[in-house]
Amino acid sequence: MSDIYKTDALIAEDIDKYLEIHQHKTMLRFITCGSVDDGKSTLIGRLLYDSKMIFEDQLATLESDSKRVGTQGEGIDFALLVDGLAAEREQGITIDVAYRFFATDKRKFIVADTPGHEQYTRNMVTGASTADLAVILIDARKGVLTQTRRHSYLAHLIGIRNIVLAVNKMDLIGYDRAKYDAIVADYRAFAESIGISEFTAIPISGLAGDNITTRSDNTPWHDGPVLLEHLETVELNQSVEQDKPFRMAVQWVNRPNLDFRGFSGTIATGSVAVGDSVRVLPSGKTSTISRIVTMDGDLAQAVAGQAITLCLADEIDCSRGQLITAAKSPVEVADQFEATVIWMDEVDLTPGRTYWMKLGPQTVSATISQPKYQVNVNTMEQLAAKTLDLNAIGVANVTVDRDIPFAPYTDSRDLGGFILIDKMTNRTVGAGLIHFSLRRAQNIHRQATDISREHHASLKNQAPMVLWMTGLSGSGKSTIANLVEKKLARMNRHTFLLDGDNVRHGLNKDLGFTDTDRVENIRRVGEVARLMTDAGLIVITAFISPFRSEREMVRGVMQPGEFIEVFIDTPLEEAEKRDVKGLYAKARAGELKNFTGIDSPYEPPEAPQIRIDTTQMSADAAADLIIAKLLP
Amino acid sequence: MTQSTLTHLQRLEAEAIHIMREVVAQADNPVMLYSVGKDSACMLHVAKKAFYPSPPPFPLLHVDTTWKFKAMYAMREAAARKAGMQLIVHQNPDALRQGINPFDHGGLHTDMWKTEGLKQALDLHGFDAAFGGARRDEEKSRAKERIFSFRTASHRWDPKNQRPELWRTYNAHKAKGESMRVFPLSNWTELDIWQYIHLENIDIVPLYYAAKRPTVERDGMLLMVDDDRFPLCDGEEPVMRSVRFRTLGCYPLTGAVESEATTLPQIIQEMLLTTTSERQGRAIDHDQAASMEKKKQEGYF
Numbered sequence: 001m002s003d004i005y006k007t008d009a010l011i012a013e014d015i016d017k018y019l020e021i022h023q024h025k026t027m028l029r030f031i032t033c034g035s036v037d038d039g040k041s042t043l044i045g046r047l048l049y050d051s052k053m054i055f056e057d058q059l060a061t062l063e064s065d066s067k068r069v070g071t072q073g074e075g076i077d078f079a080l081l082v083d084g085l086a087a088e089r090e091q092g093i094t095i096d097v098a099y100r101f102f103a104t105d106k107r108k109f110i111v112a113d114t115p116g117h118e119q120y121t122r123n124m125v126t127g128a129s130t131a132d133l134a135v136i137l138i139d140a141r142k143g144v145l146t147q148t149r150r151h152s153y154l155a156h157l158i159g160i161r162n163i164v165l166a167v168n169k170m171d172l173i174g175y176d177r178a179k180y181d182a183i184v185a186d187y188r189a190f191a192e193s194i195g196i197s198e199f200t201a202i203p204i205s206g207l208a209g210d211n212i213t214t215r216s217d218n219t220p221w222h223d224g225p226v227l228l229e230h231l232e233t234v235e236l237n238q239s240v241e242q243d244k245p246f247r248m249a250v251q252w253v254n255r256p257n258l259d260f261r262g263f264s265g266t267i268a269t270g271s272v273a274v275g276d277s278v279r280v281l282p283s284g285k286t287s288t289i290s291r292i293v294t295m296d297g298d299l300a301q302a303v304a305g306q307a308i309t310l311c312l313a314d315e316i317d318c319s320r321g322q323l324i325t326a327a328k329s330p331v332e333v334a335d336q337f338e339a340t341v342i343w344m345d346e347v348d349l350t351p352g353r354t355y356w357m358k359l360g361p362q363t364v365s366a367t368i369s370q371p372k373y374q375v376n377v378n379t380m381e382q383l384a385a386k387t388l389d390l391n392a393i394g395v396a397n398v399t400v401d402r403d404i405p406f407a408p409y410t411d412s413r414d415l416g417g418f419i420l421i422d423k424m425t426n427r428t429v430g431a432g433l434i435h436f437s438l439r440r441a442q443n444i445h446r447q448a449t450d451i452s453r454e455h456h457a458s459l460k461n462q463a464p465m466v467l468w469m470t471g472l473s474g475s476g477k478s479t480i481a482n483l484v485e486k487k488l489a490r491m492n493r494h495t496f497l498l499d500g501d502n503v504r505h506g507l508n509k510d511l512g513f514t515d516t517d518r519v520e521n522i523r524r525v526g527e528v529a530r531l532m533t534d535a536g537l538i539v540i541t542a543f544i545s546p547f548r549s550e551r552e553m554v555r556g557v558m559q560p561g562e563f564i565e566v567f568i569d570t571p572l573e574e575a576e577k578r579d580v581k582g583l584y585a586k587a588r589a590g591e592l593k594n595f596t597g598i599d600s601p602y603e604p605p606e607a608p609q610i611r612i613d614t615t616q617m618s619a620d621a622a623a624d625l626i627i628a629k630l631l632p
Numbered sequence: 633m634t635q636s637t638l639t640h641l642q643r644l645e646a647e648a649i650h651i652m653r654e655v656v657a658q659a660d661n662p663v664m665l666y667s668v669g670k671d672s673a674c675m676l677h678v679a680k681k682a683f684y685p686s687p688p689p690f691p692l693l694h695v696d697t698t699w700k701f702k703a704m705y706a707m708r709e710a711a712a713r714k715a716g717m718q719l720i721v722h723q724n725p726d727a728l729r730q731g732i733n734p735f736d737h738g739g740l741h742t743d744m745w746k747t748e749g750l751k752q753a754l755d756l757h758g759f760d761a762a763f764g765g766a767r768r769d770e771e772k773s774r775a776k777e778r779i780f781s782f783r784t785a786s787h788r789w790d791p792k793n794q795r796p797e798l799w800r801t802y803n804a805h806k807a808k809g810e811s812m813r814v815f816p817l818s819n820w821t822e823l824d825i826w827q828y829i830h831l832e833n834i835d836i837v838p839l840y841y842a843a844k845r846p847t848v849e850r851d852g853m854l855l856m857v858d859d860d861r862f863p864l865c866d867g868e869e870p871v872m873r874s875v876r877f878r879t880l881g882c883y884p885l886t887g888a889v890e891s892e893a894t895t896l897p898q899i900i901q902e903m904l905l906t907t908t909s910e911r912q913g914r915a916i917d918h919d920q921a922a923s924m925e926k927k928k929q930e931g932y933f
Contacts, residue, residue, distance in 0.1 A: 027640035256686035295684035307649035
C-alpha cells in the first residue's frame with residue numbers, strides 16, 4: 001500500500017529527512033477519461049482528498065458548494081473540487097482541460113482532467129498529448145460503452161502506452177467478481193482489435209474509496225495493484241525516451257559574445273555526451289559536442305527531457321528549428337508526409353490552403369490534401385471525407401514548403417507531432433501525427449531545360465514579374481489591369497493579362513466559389529503566372545483573391561521580388577454602390593452565395609507594395625502610378 | 633549509457649526553461665512580470681538558467697501599487713541588479729493622482745493599481761509577451777488556463793475560447809496589438825516552489841521567514857503595520873507577534889500567519905502541516921468563488 005498516510009509523522013519529526021526523500025521524487029502525468037456519469041471527477045477529487053492536497057478552507061468551500069450545487073445530497077461532492085470555471089459549474093460538466101496536482105512520497109502527479117463527450121474530443125487529445133498514462137473509467141453497471149472505445153482509441157492514437165482500465169462503482173454491483181471479469185474480457189477483445197496489447201484492470205469505487213489508495217476488503221479476489229500503487233510504479237515515458245537515439249531541436253542560439261555560440265534546446269530522445277559525433281539536419285553537416293553548458297556547470301552528459309545548451313567543435317550553420325542528431329542515426333528529411341490530422345477548429349479544414357505548421361521549433365507553410373478517409377471515432381470505421389470538421393480525425397497528405405527533419409510520431413512525440421495554425425486568425429486549428437514521408441516527392445525530378453528563364457527574359461529585354469491585383473468585386477481591378485497592360489504594350493513590354501472571369505470560363509471552369517475552390521482557383525492561377533514569368537513575361541492578374549494566405553502562397557512560388565501585390569482599395573460601400581455587374585444586389589437578395597464582402601470574407605493585404613485608393617484617383621491615374629513604381 | 637531518471641523538480645525546471653526559450657524565440661518584445669514574491673524569485677532564477685551564459689534577454693516589470701511591503705522594494709532593486717536585467721517600475725498615474733489605497737477604496741485598489749496598471753505598462757512599452765509566475769494549483773480558474781494564454785488587444789482573456797495546447801508545442805502567433813501571458817511555472821505547486829528555493833538557495837524577501845513584527849487583527853486576518861499610512865482604529869494598538877507571510881502583495885491586503893519558522897525547512901514543515909490554502913491570506917479571492925476568473929477575464933494576471 002501507499003505511504004501517503006505515514007508522512008505526517010516524518011514531517012513533524014525530521015523535516016530535513018522528509019525533504020531529502022521528496023527531492024528524489026519522479027513525476028507522472030496522466031489523463032482520466034470517462035464521462036461525468038462514470039465518476040471521473042469524483043475519482044480525481046478522491047485522489048486529491050486522500051493525498052491531503054485539500055486544505056481546510058478549501059474543504060469548507062467544498063462543503064458549502066456541495067450543499068448548494070452538489071449531486072450527493074448532504075455528502076461531499078468530490079467532483080466539485082475539480083470542476084473549475086463558473087459557467088461549467090452551473091452546467092454540471094467540465095468543458096475544458098483542467099490540470100490537478102497531488103503527490104506521494106514517490107511521485108508527483110499531474111492529472112489532466114478532460115471532458116468525455118464526443119464534442120470535446122479535441123480537449124481529450126490535448127490532455128493526452130503530455131500524458132504517460134491514461135485511466136479509462138468504466139461504470140461497472142454499464143460495461144464497455146461507445147465512449148470507452150472512443151477514449152481508448154484516442155489514448156492509443158496519441159501514443160499513451162500505459163492504459164489503466166478502472167472499473168468504477170464496484171459498490172453498486174455488490175463487488176461482483178464475475179461481472180467484473182466479464183467487463184475486463186470484453187474490453188480486452190476490443191483493446192486488442194485496435195492494437196492495445198497491454199492494460200492494467202482495477203476494480204474501484206471512487207465514492208467509497210475501494211482500491212484507490214488502499215487495498216479493499218471488498219475485493220479479496222483482486223490480485224493486481226491498487227490504483228495509486230500502480231501510478232507510483234509504472235514506467236515513465238522519460239525512461240523509454242532515453243533509450244532511443246539522440247535528437248534535440250534547436251530552440252534558440254545562445255550568443256552572448258563573439259567567443260560563445262551555443263545551441264539551446266530540450267533533448268527529445270536519447271542522451272548526449274561531450275565528444276559525441278552529431279549531425280545537424282536538414283543541412284547534414286557533422287561536428288562533435290565540445291561542451292554541454294548549464295548554469296550549474298558543464299555536464300559530461302545529458303538525457304532526454306533536459307533543457308541544455310550544446311557547443312559544437314566546428315563553426316557550422318545551425319539555427320532555430322534545425323535538429324541536432326546522433327551522427328550515425330540521423331532522422332529522415334522530407335517535404336511530404338502522410339499524417340493523421342485531428343481538426344480542432346469550428347471552421348472546417350480547407351484542403352489546399354496553406355497553414356502554418358509548427359513541429360517543435362520549426363514553423364513552415366503546409367497544405368493538407370483532401371483526406372484519404374475520416375475515422376469514425378466510435379466505431380473506428382474509415383469514412384470518405386472531403387474535409388474535416390471540428391473534432392474530426394482523418395488521414396491526409398501534408399506538403400510543406402521546404403525539407404524538414406522529422407520522425408514518425410510513434411517514434412517521437414516531439415519530432416512527429418505538429419500543430420496547424422490558421423494564417424489569418426492565428427488560432428491552433430489542428431494537430432497532426434506524422435506516419436511516414438511520401439516517396440512521391442523523391443521520384444519526381446525537375447527536368448533541366450537549355451533555354452533558361454534568364455534567356456527568355458533577356459530576349460524580351462525586360463525583367464519578368466507578376467502584378468497581382470487584389471480587391472473586392474467591382475473595385476476596379478480589371479479596368480486598371482487593362483489600362484496598365486495597354487500602357488505597357490505601348491512601351492514595347494511583353495505582357496499577359498490573366499483575368500478572374502476569363503480564367504473561370506476555361507482553365508478553372510470546374511471550380512465554384514466555396515473556400516476550397518477559391519483556394520484551388522488561386523493556386524492554379526499562381527502556377528500559370530509562374531510559368532509565364534519563366535517565359536519572361538510581365539503578368540498582370542485581376543482576381544479578388546480574398547485570402548491573405550493564398551496570396552502569400554503565390555508569392556512563395558515566384559522568384560524573390562517578382563511578385564508585386566497591388567491592393568485596389570475600394571471600400572465595400574463604394575464597390576456596392578457602383579455594382580457594375582449587379583452582383584451585390586443579387587448577393588444581398590440571397591441569390592448569390594459565398595459572395596466576397598457579403599457572406600464571404602475579404603482579407604486586405606497588410607503591406608502591399610502598391611496601394612491604389614480608387615476613391616482618390618481615376619483608373620487612368622492609378623495605371624500611371626503603378627507603371628511609375630514599376631519602371632522608374 | 634546508464635539511465636538517469638530526472639526528478640520532478642528537474643523536469644519542472646526543464647519545462648519552464650523550454651517555455652521561456654520558446655517565448656524569446658517567437659515574441660518581438662517579451663517582458664517578465666516581477667512581483668518580488670517567491671514565485672517571481674523562482675521564475676527569475678529559472679530565467680537565468682534558461683539563457684546562461686547570456687543574461688535573460690528581456691526586462692523585468694514591476695507593476696507597483698506604492699503599497700507593497702518595504703522589504704519588497706529593497707529586494708526588487710537587488711534582484712534585478714544581480715541578474716543583470718533592466719527593471720521597469722510602473723505606477724498607474726491615475727491611481728497615484730486619486731490616492732487610491734486599500735483602506736478607502738476596496739476592490740478599486742486592485743483594479744486600478746494592478747489590473748489597469750499592468751495594462752498601461754504593457755501598452756506603454758509595447759510588450760507582446762509577458763511572463764507571469766502564476767501556478768495552476770493556486771486557484772480553480774488557473775487550473776485550466778493555458779501556458780501560453782492569449783489576450784486580445786484590450787487584454788481580455790476568454791476562458792471559453794482558448795487555443796488547444798498540445799505536447800510542448802506552443803502557438804505564439806498573434807496579430808498586432810494582441811499579446812500572450814505566459815506561465816512557465818504552471819505545473820508547479822506551492823511545495824515545489826519551496827523545495828526549489830531550498831535546493832537552489834534562492835534569495836527571497838525576509839518577510840517569508842518568521843520574525844517579531846507589529847501587527848493588528850482585522851476581520852480574522854493578521855495585518856502588519858508596515859508604515860504610518862496604516863489607519864489604526866480607536867484603541868487599536870499594533871502588537872508585536874512572531875509572524876511570517878505565505879504570500880506577498882500589498883501589505884494592508886496580505887494576511888500574516890503566526891509562526892516561529894525561521895528556516896526554509898521549517899517553513900516547508902509548517903506548510904505541510906498547515907490546514908489552510910495559500911490564497912486564504914489574500915483578501916482578493918474572498919468575495920466569491922468565481923472572483924478570480926472574472927478578474928482574469930478583465931486583464932488581471
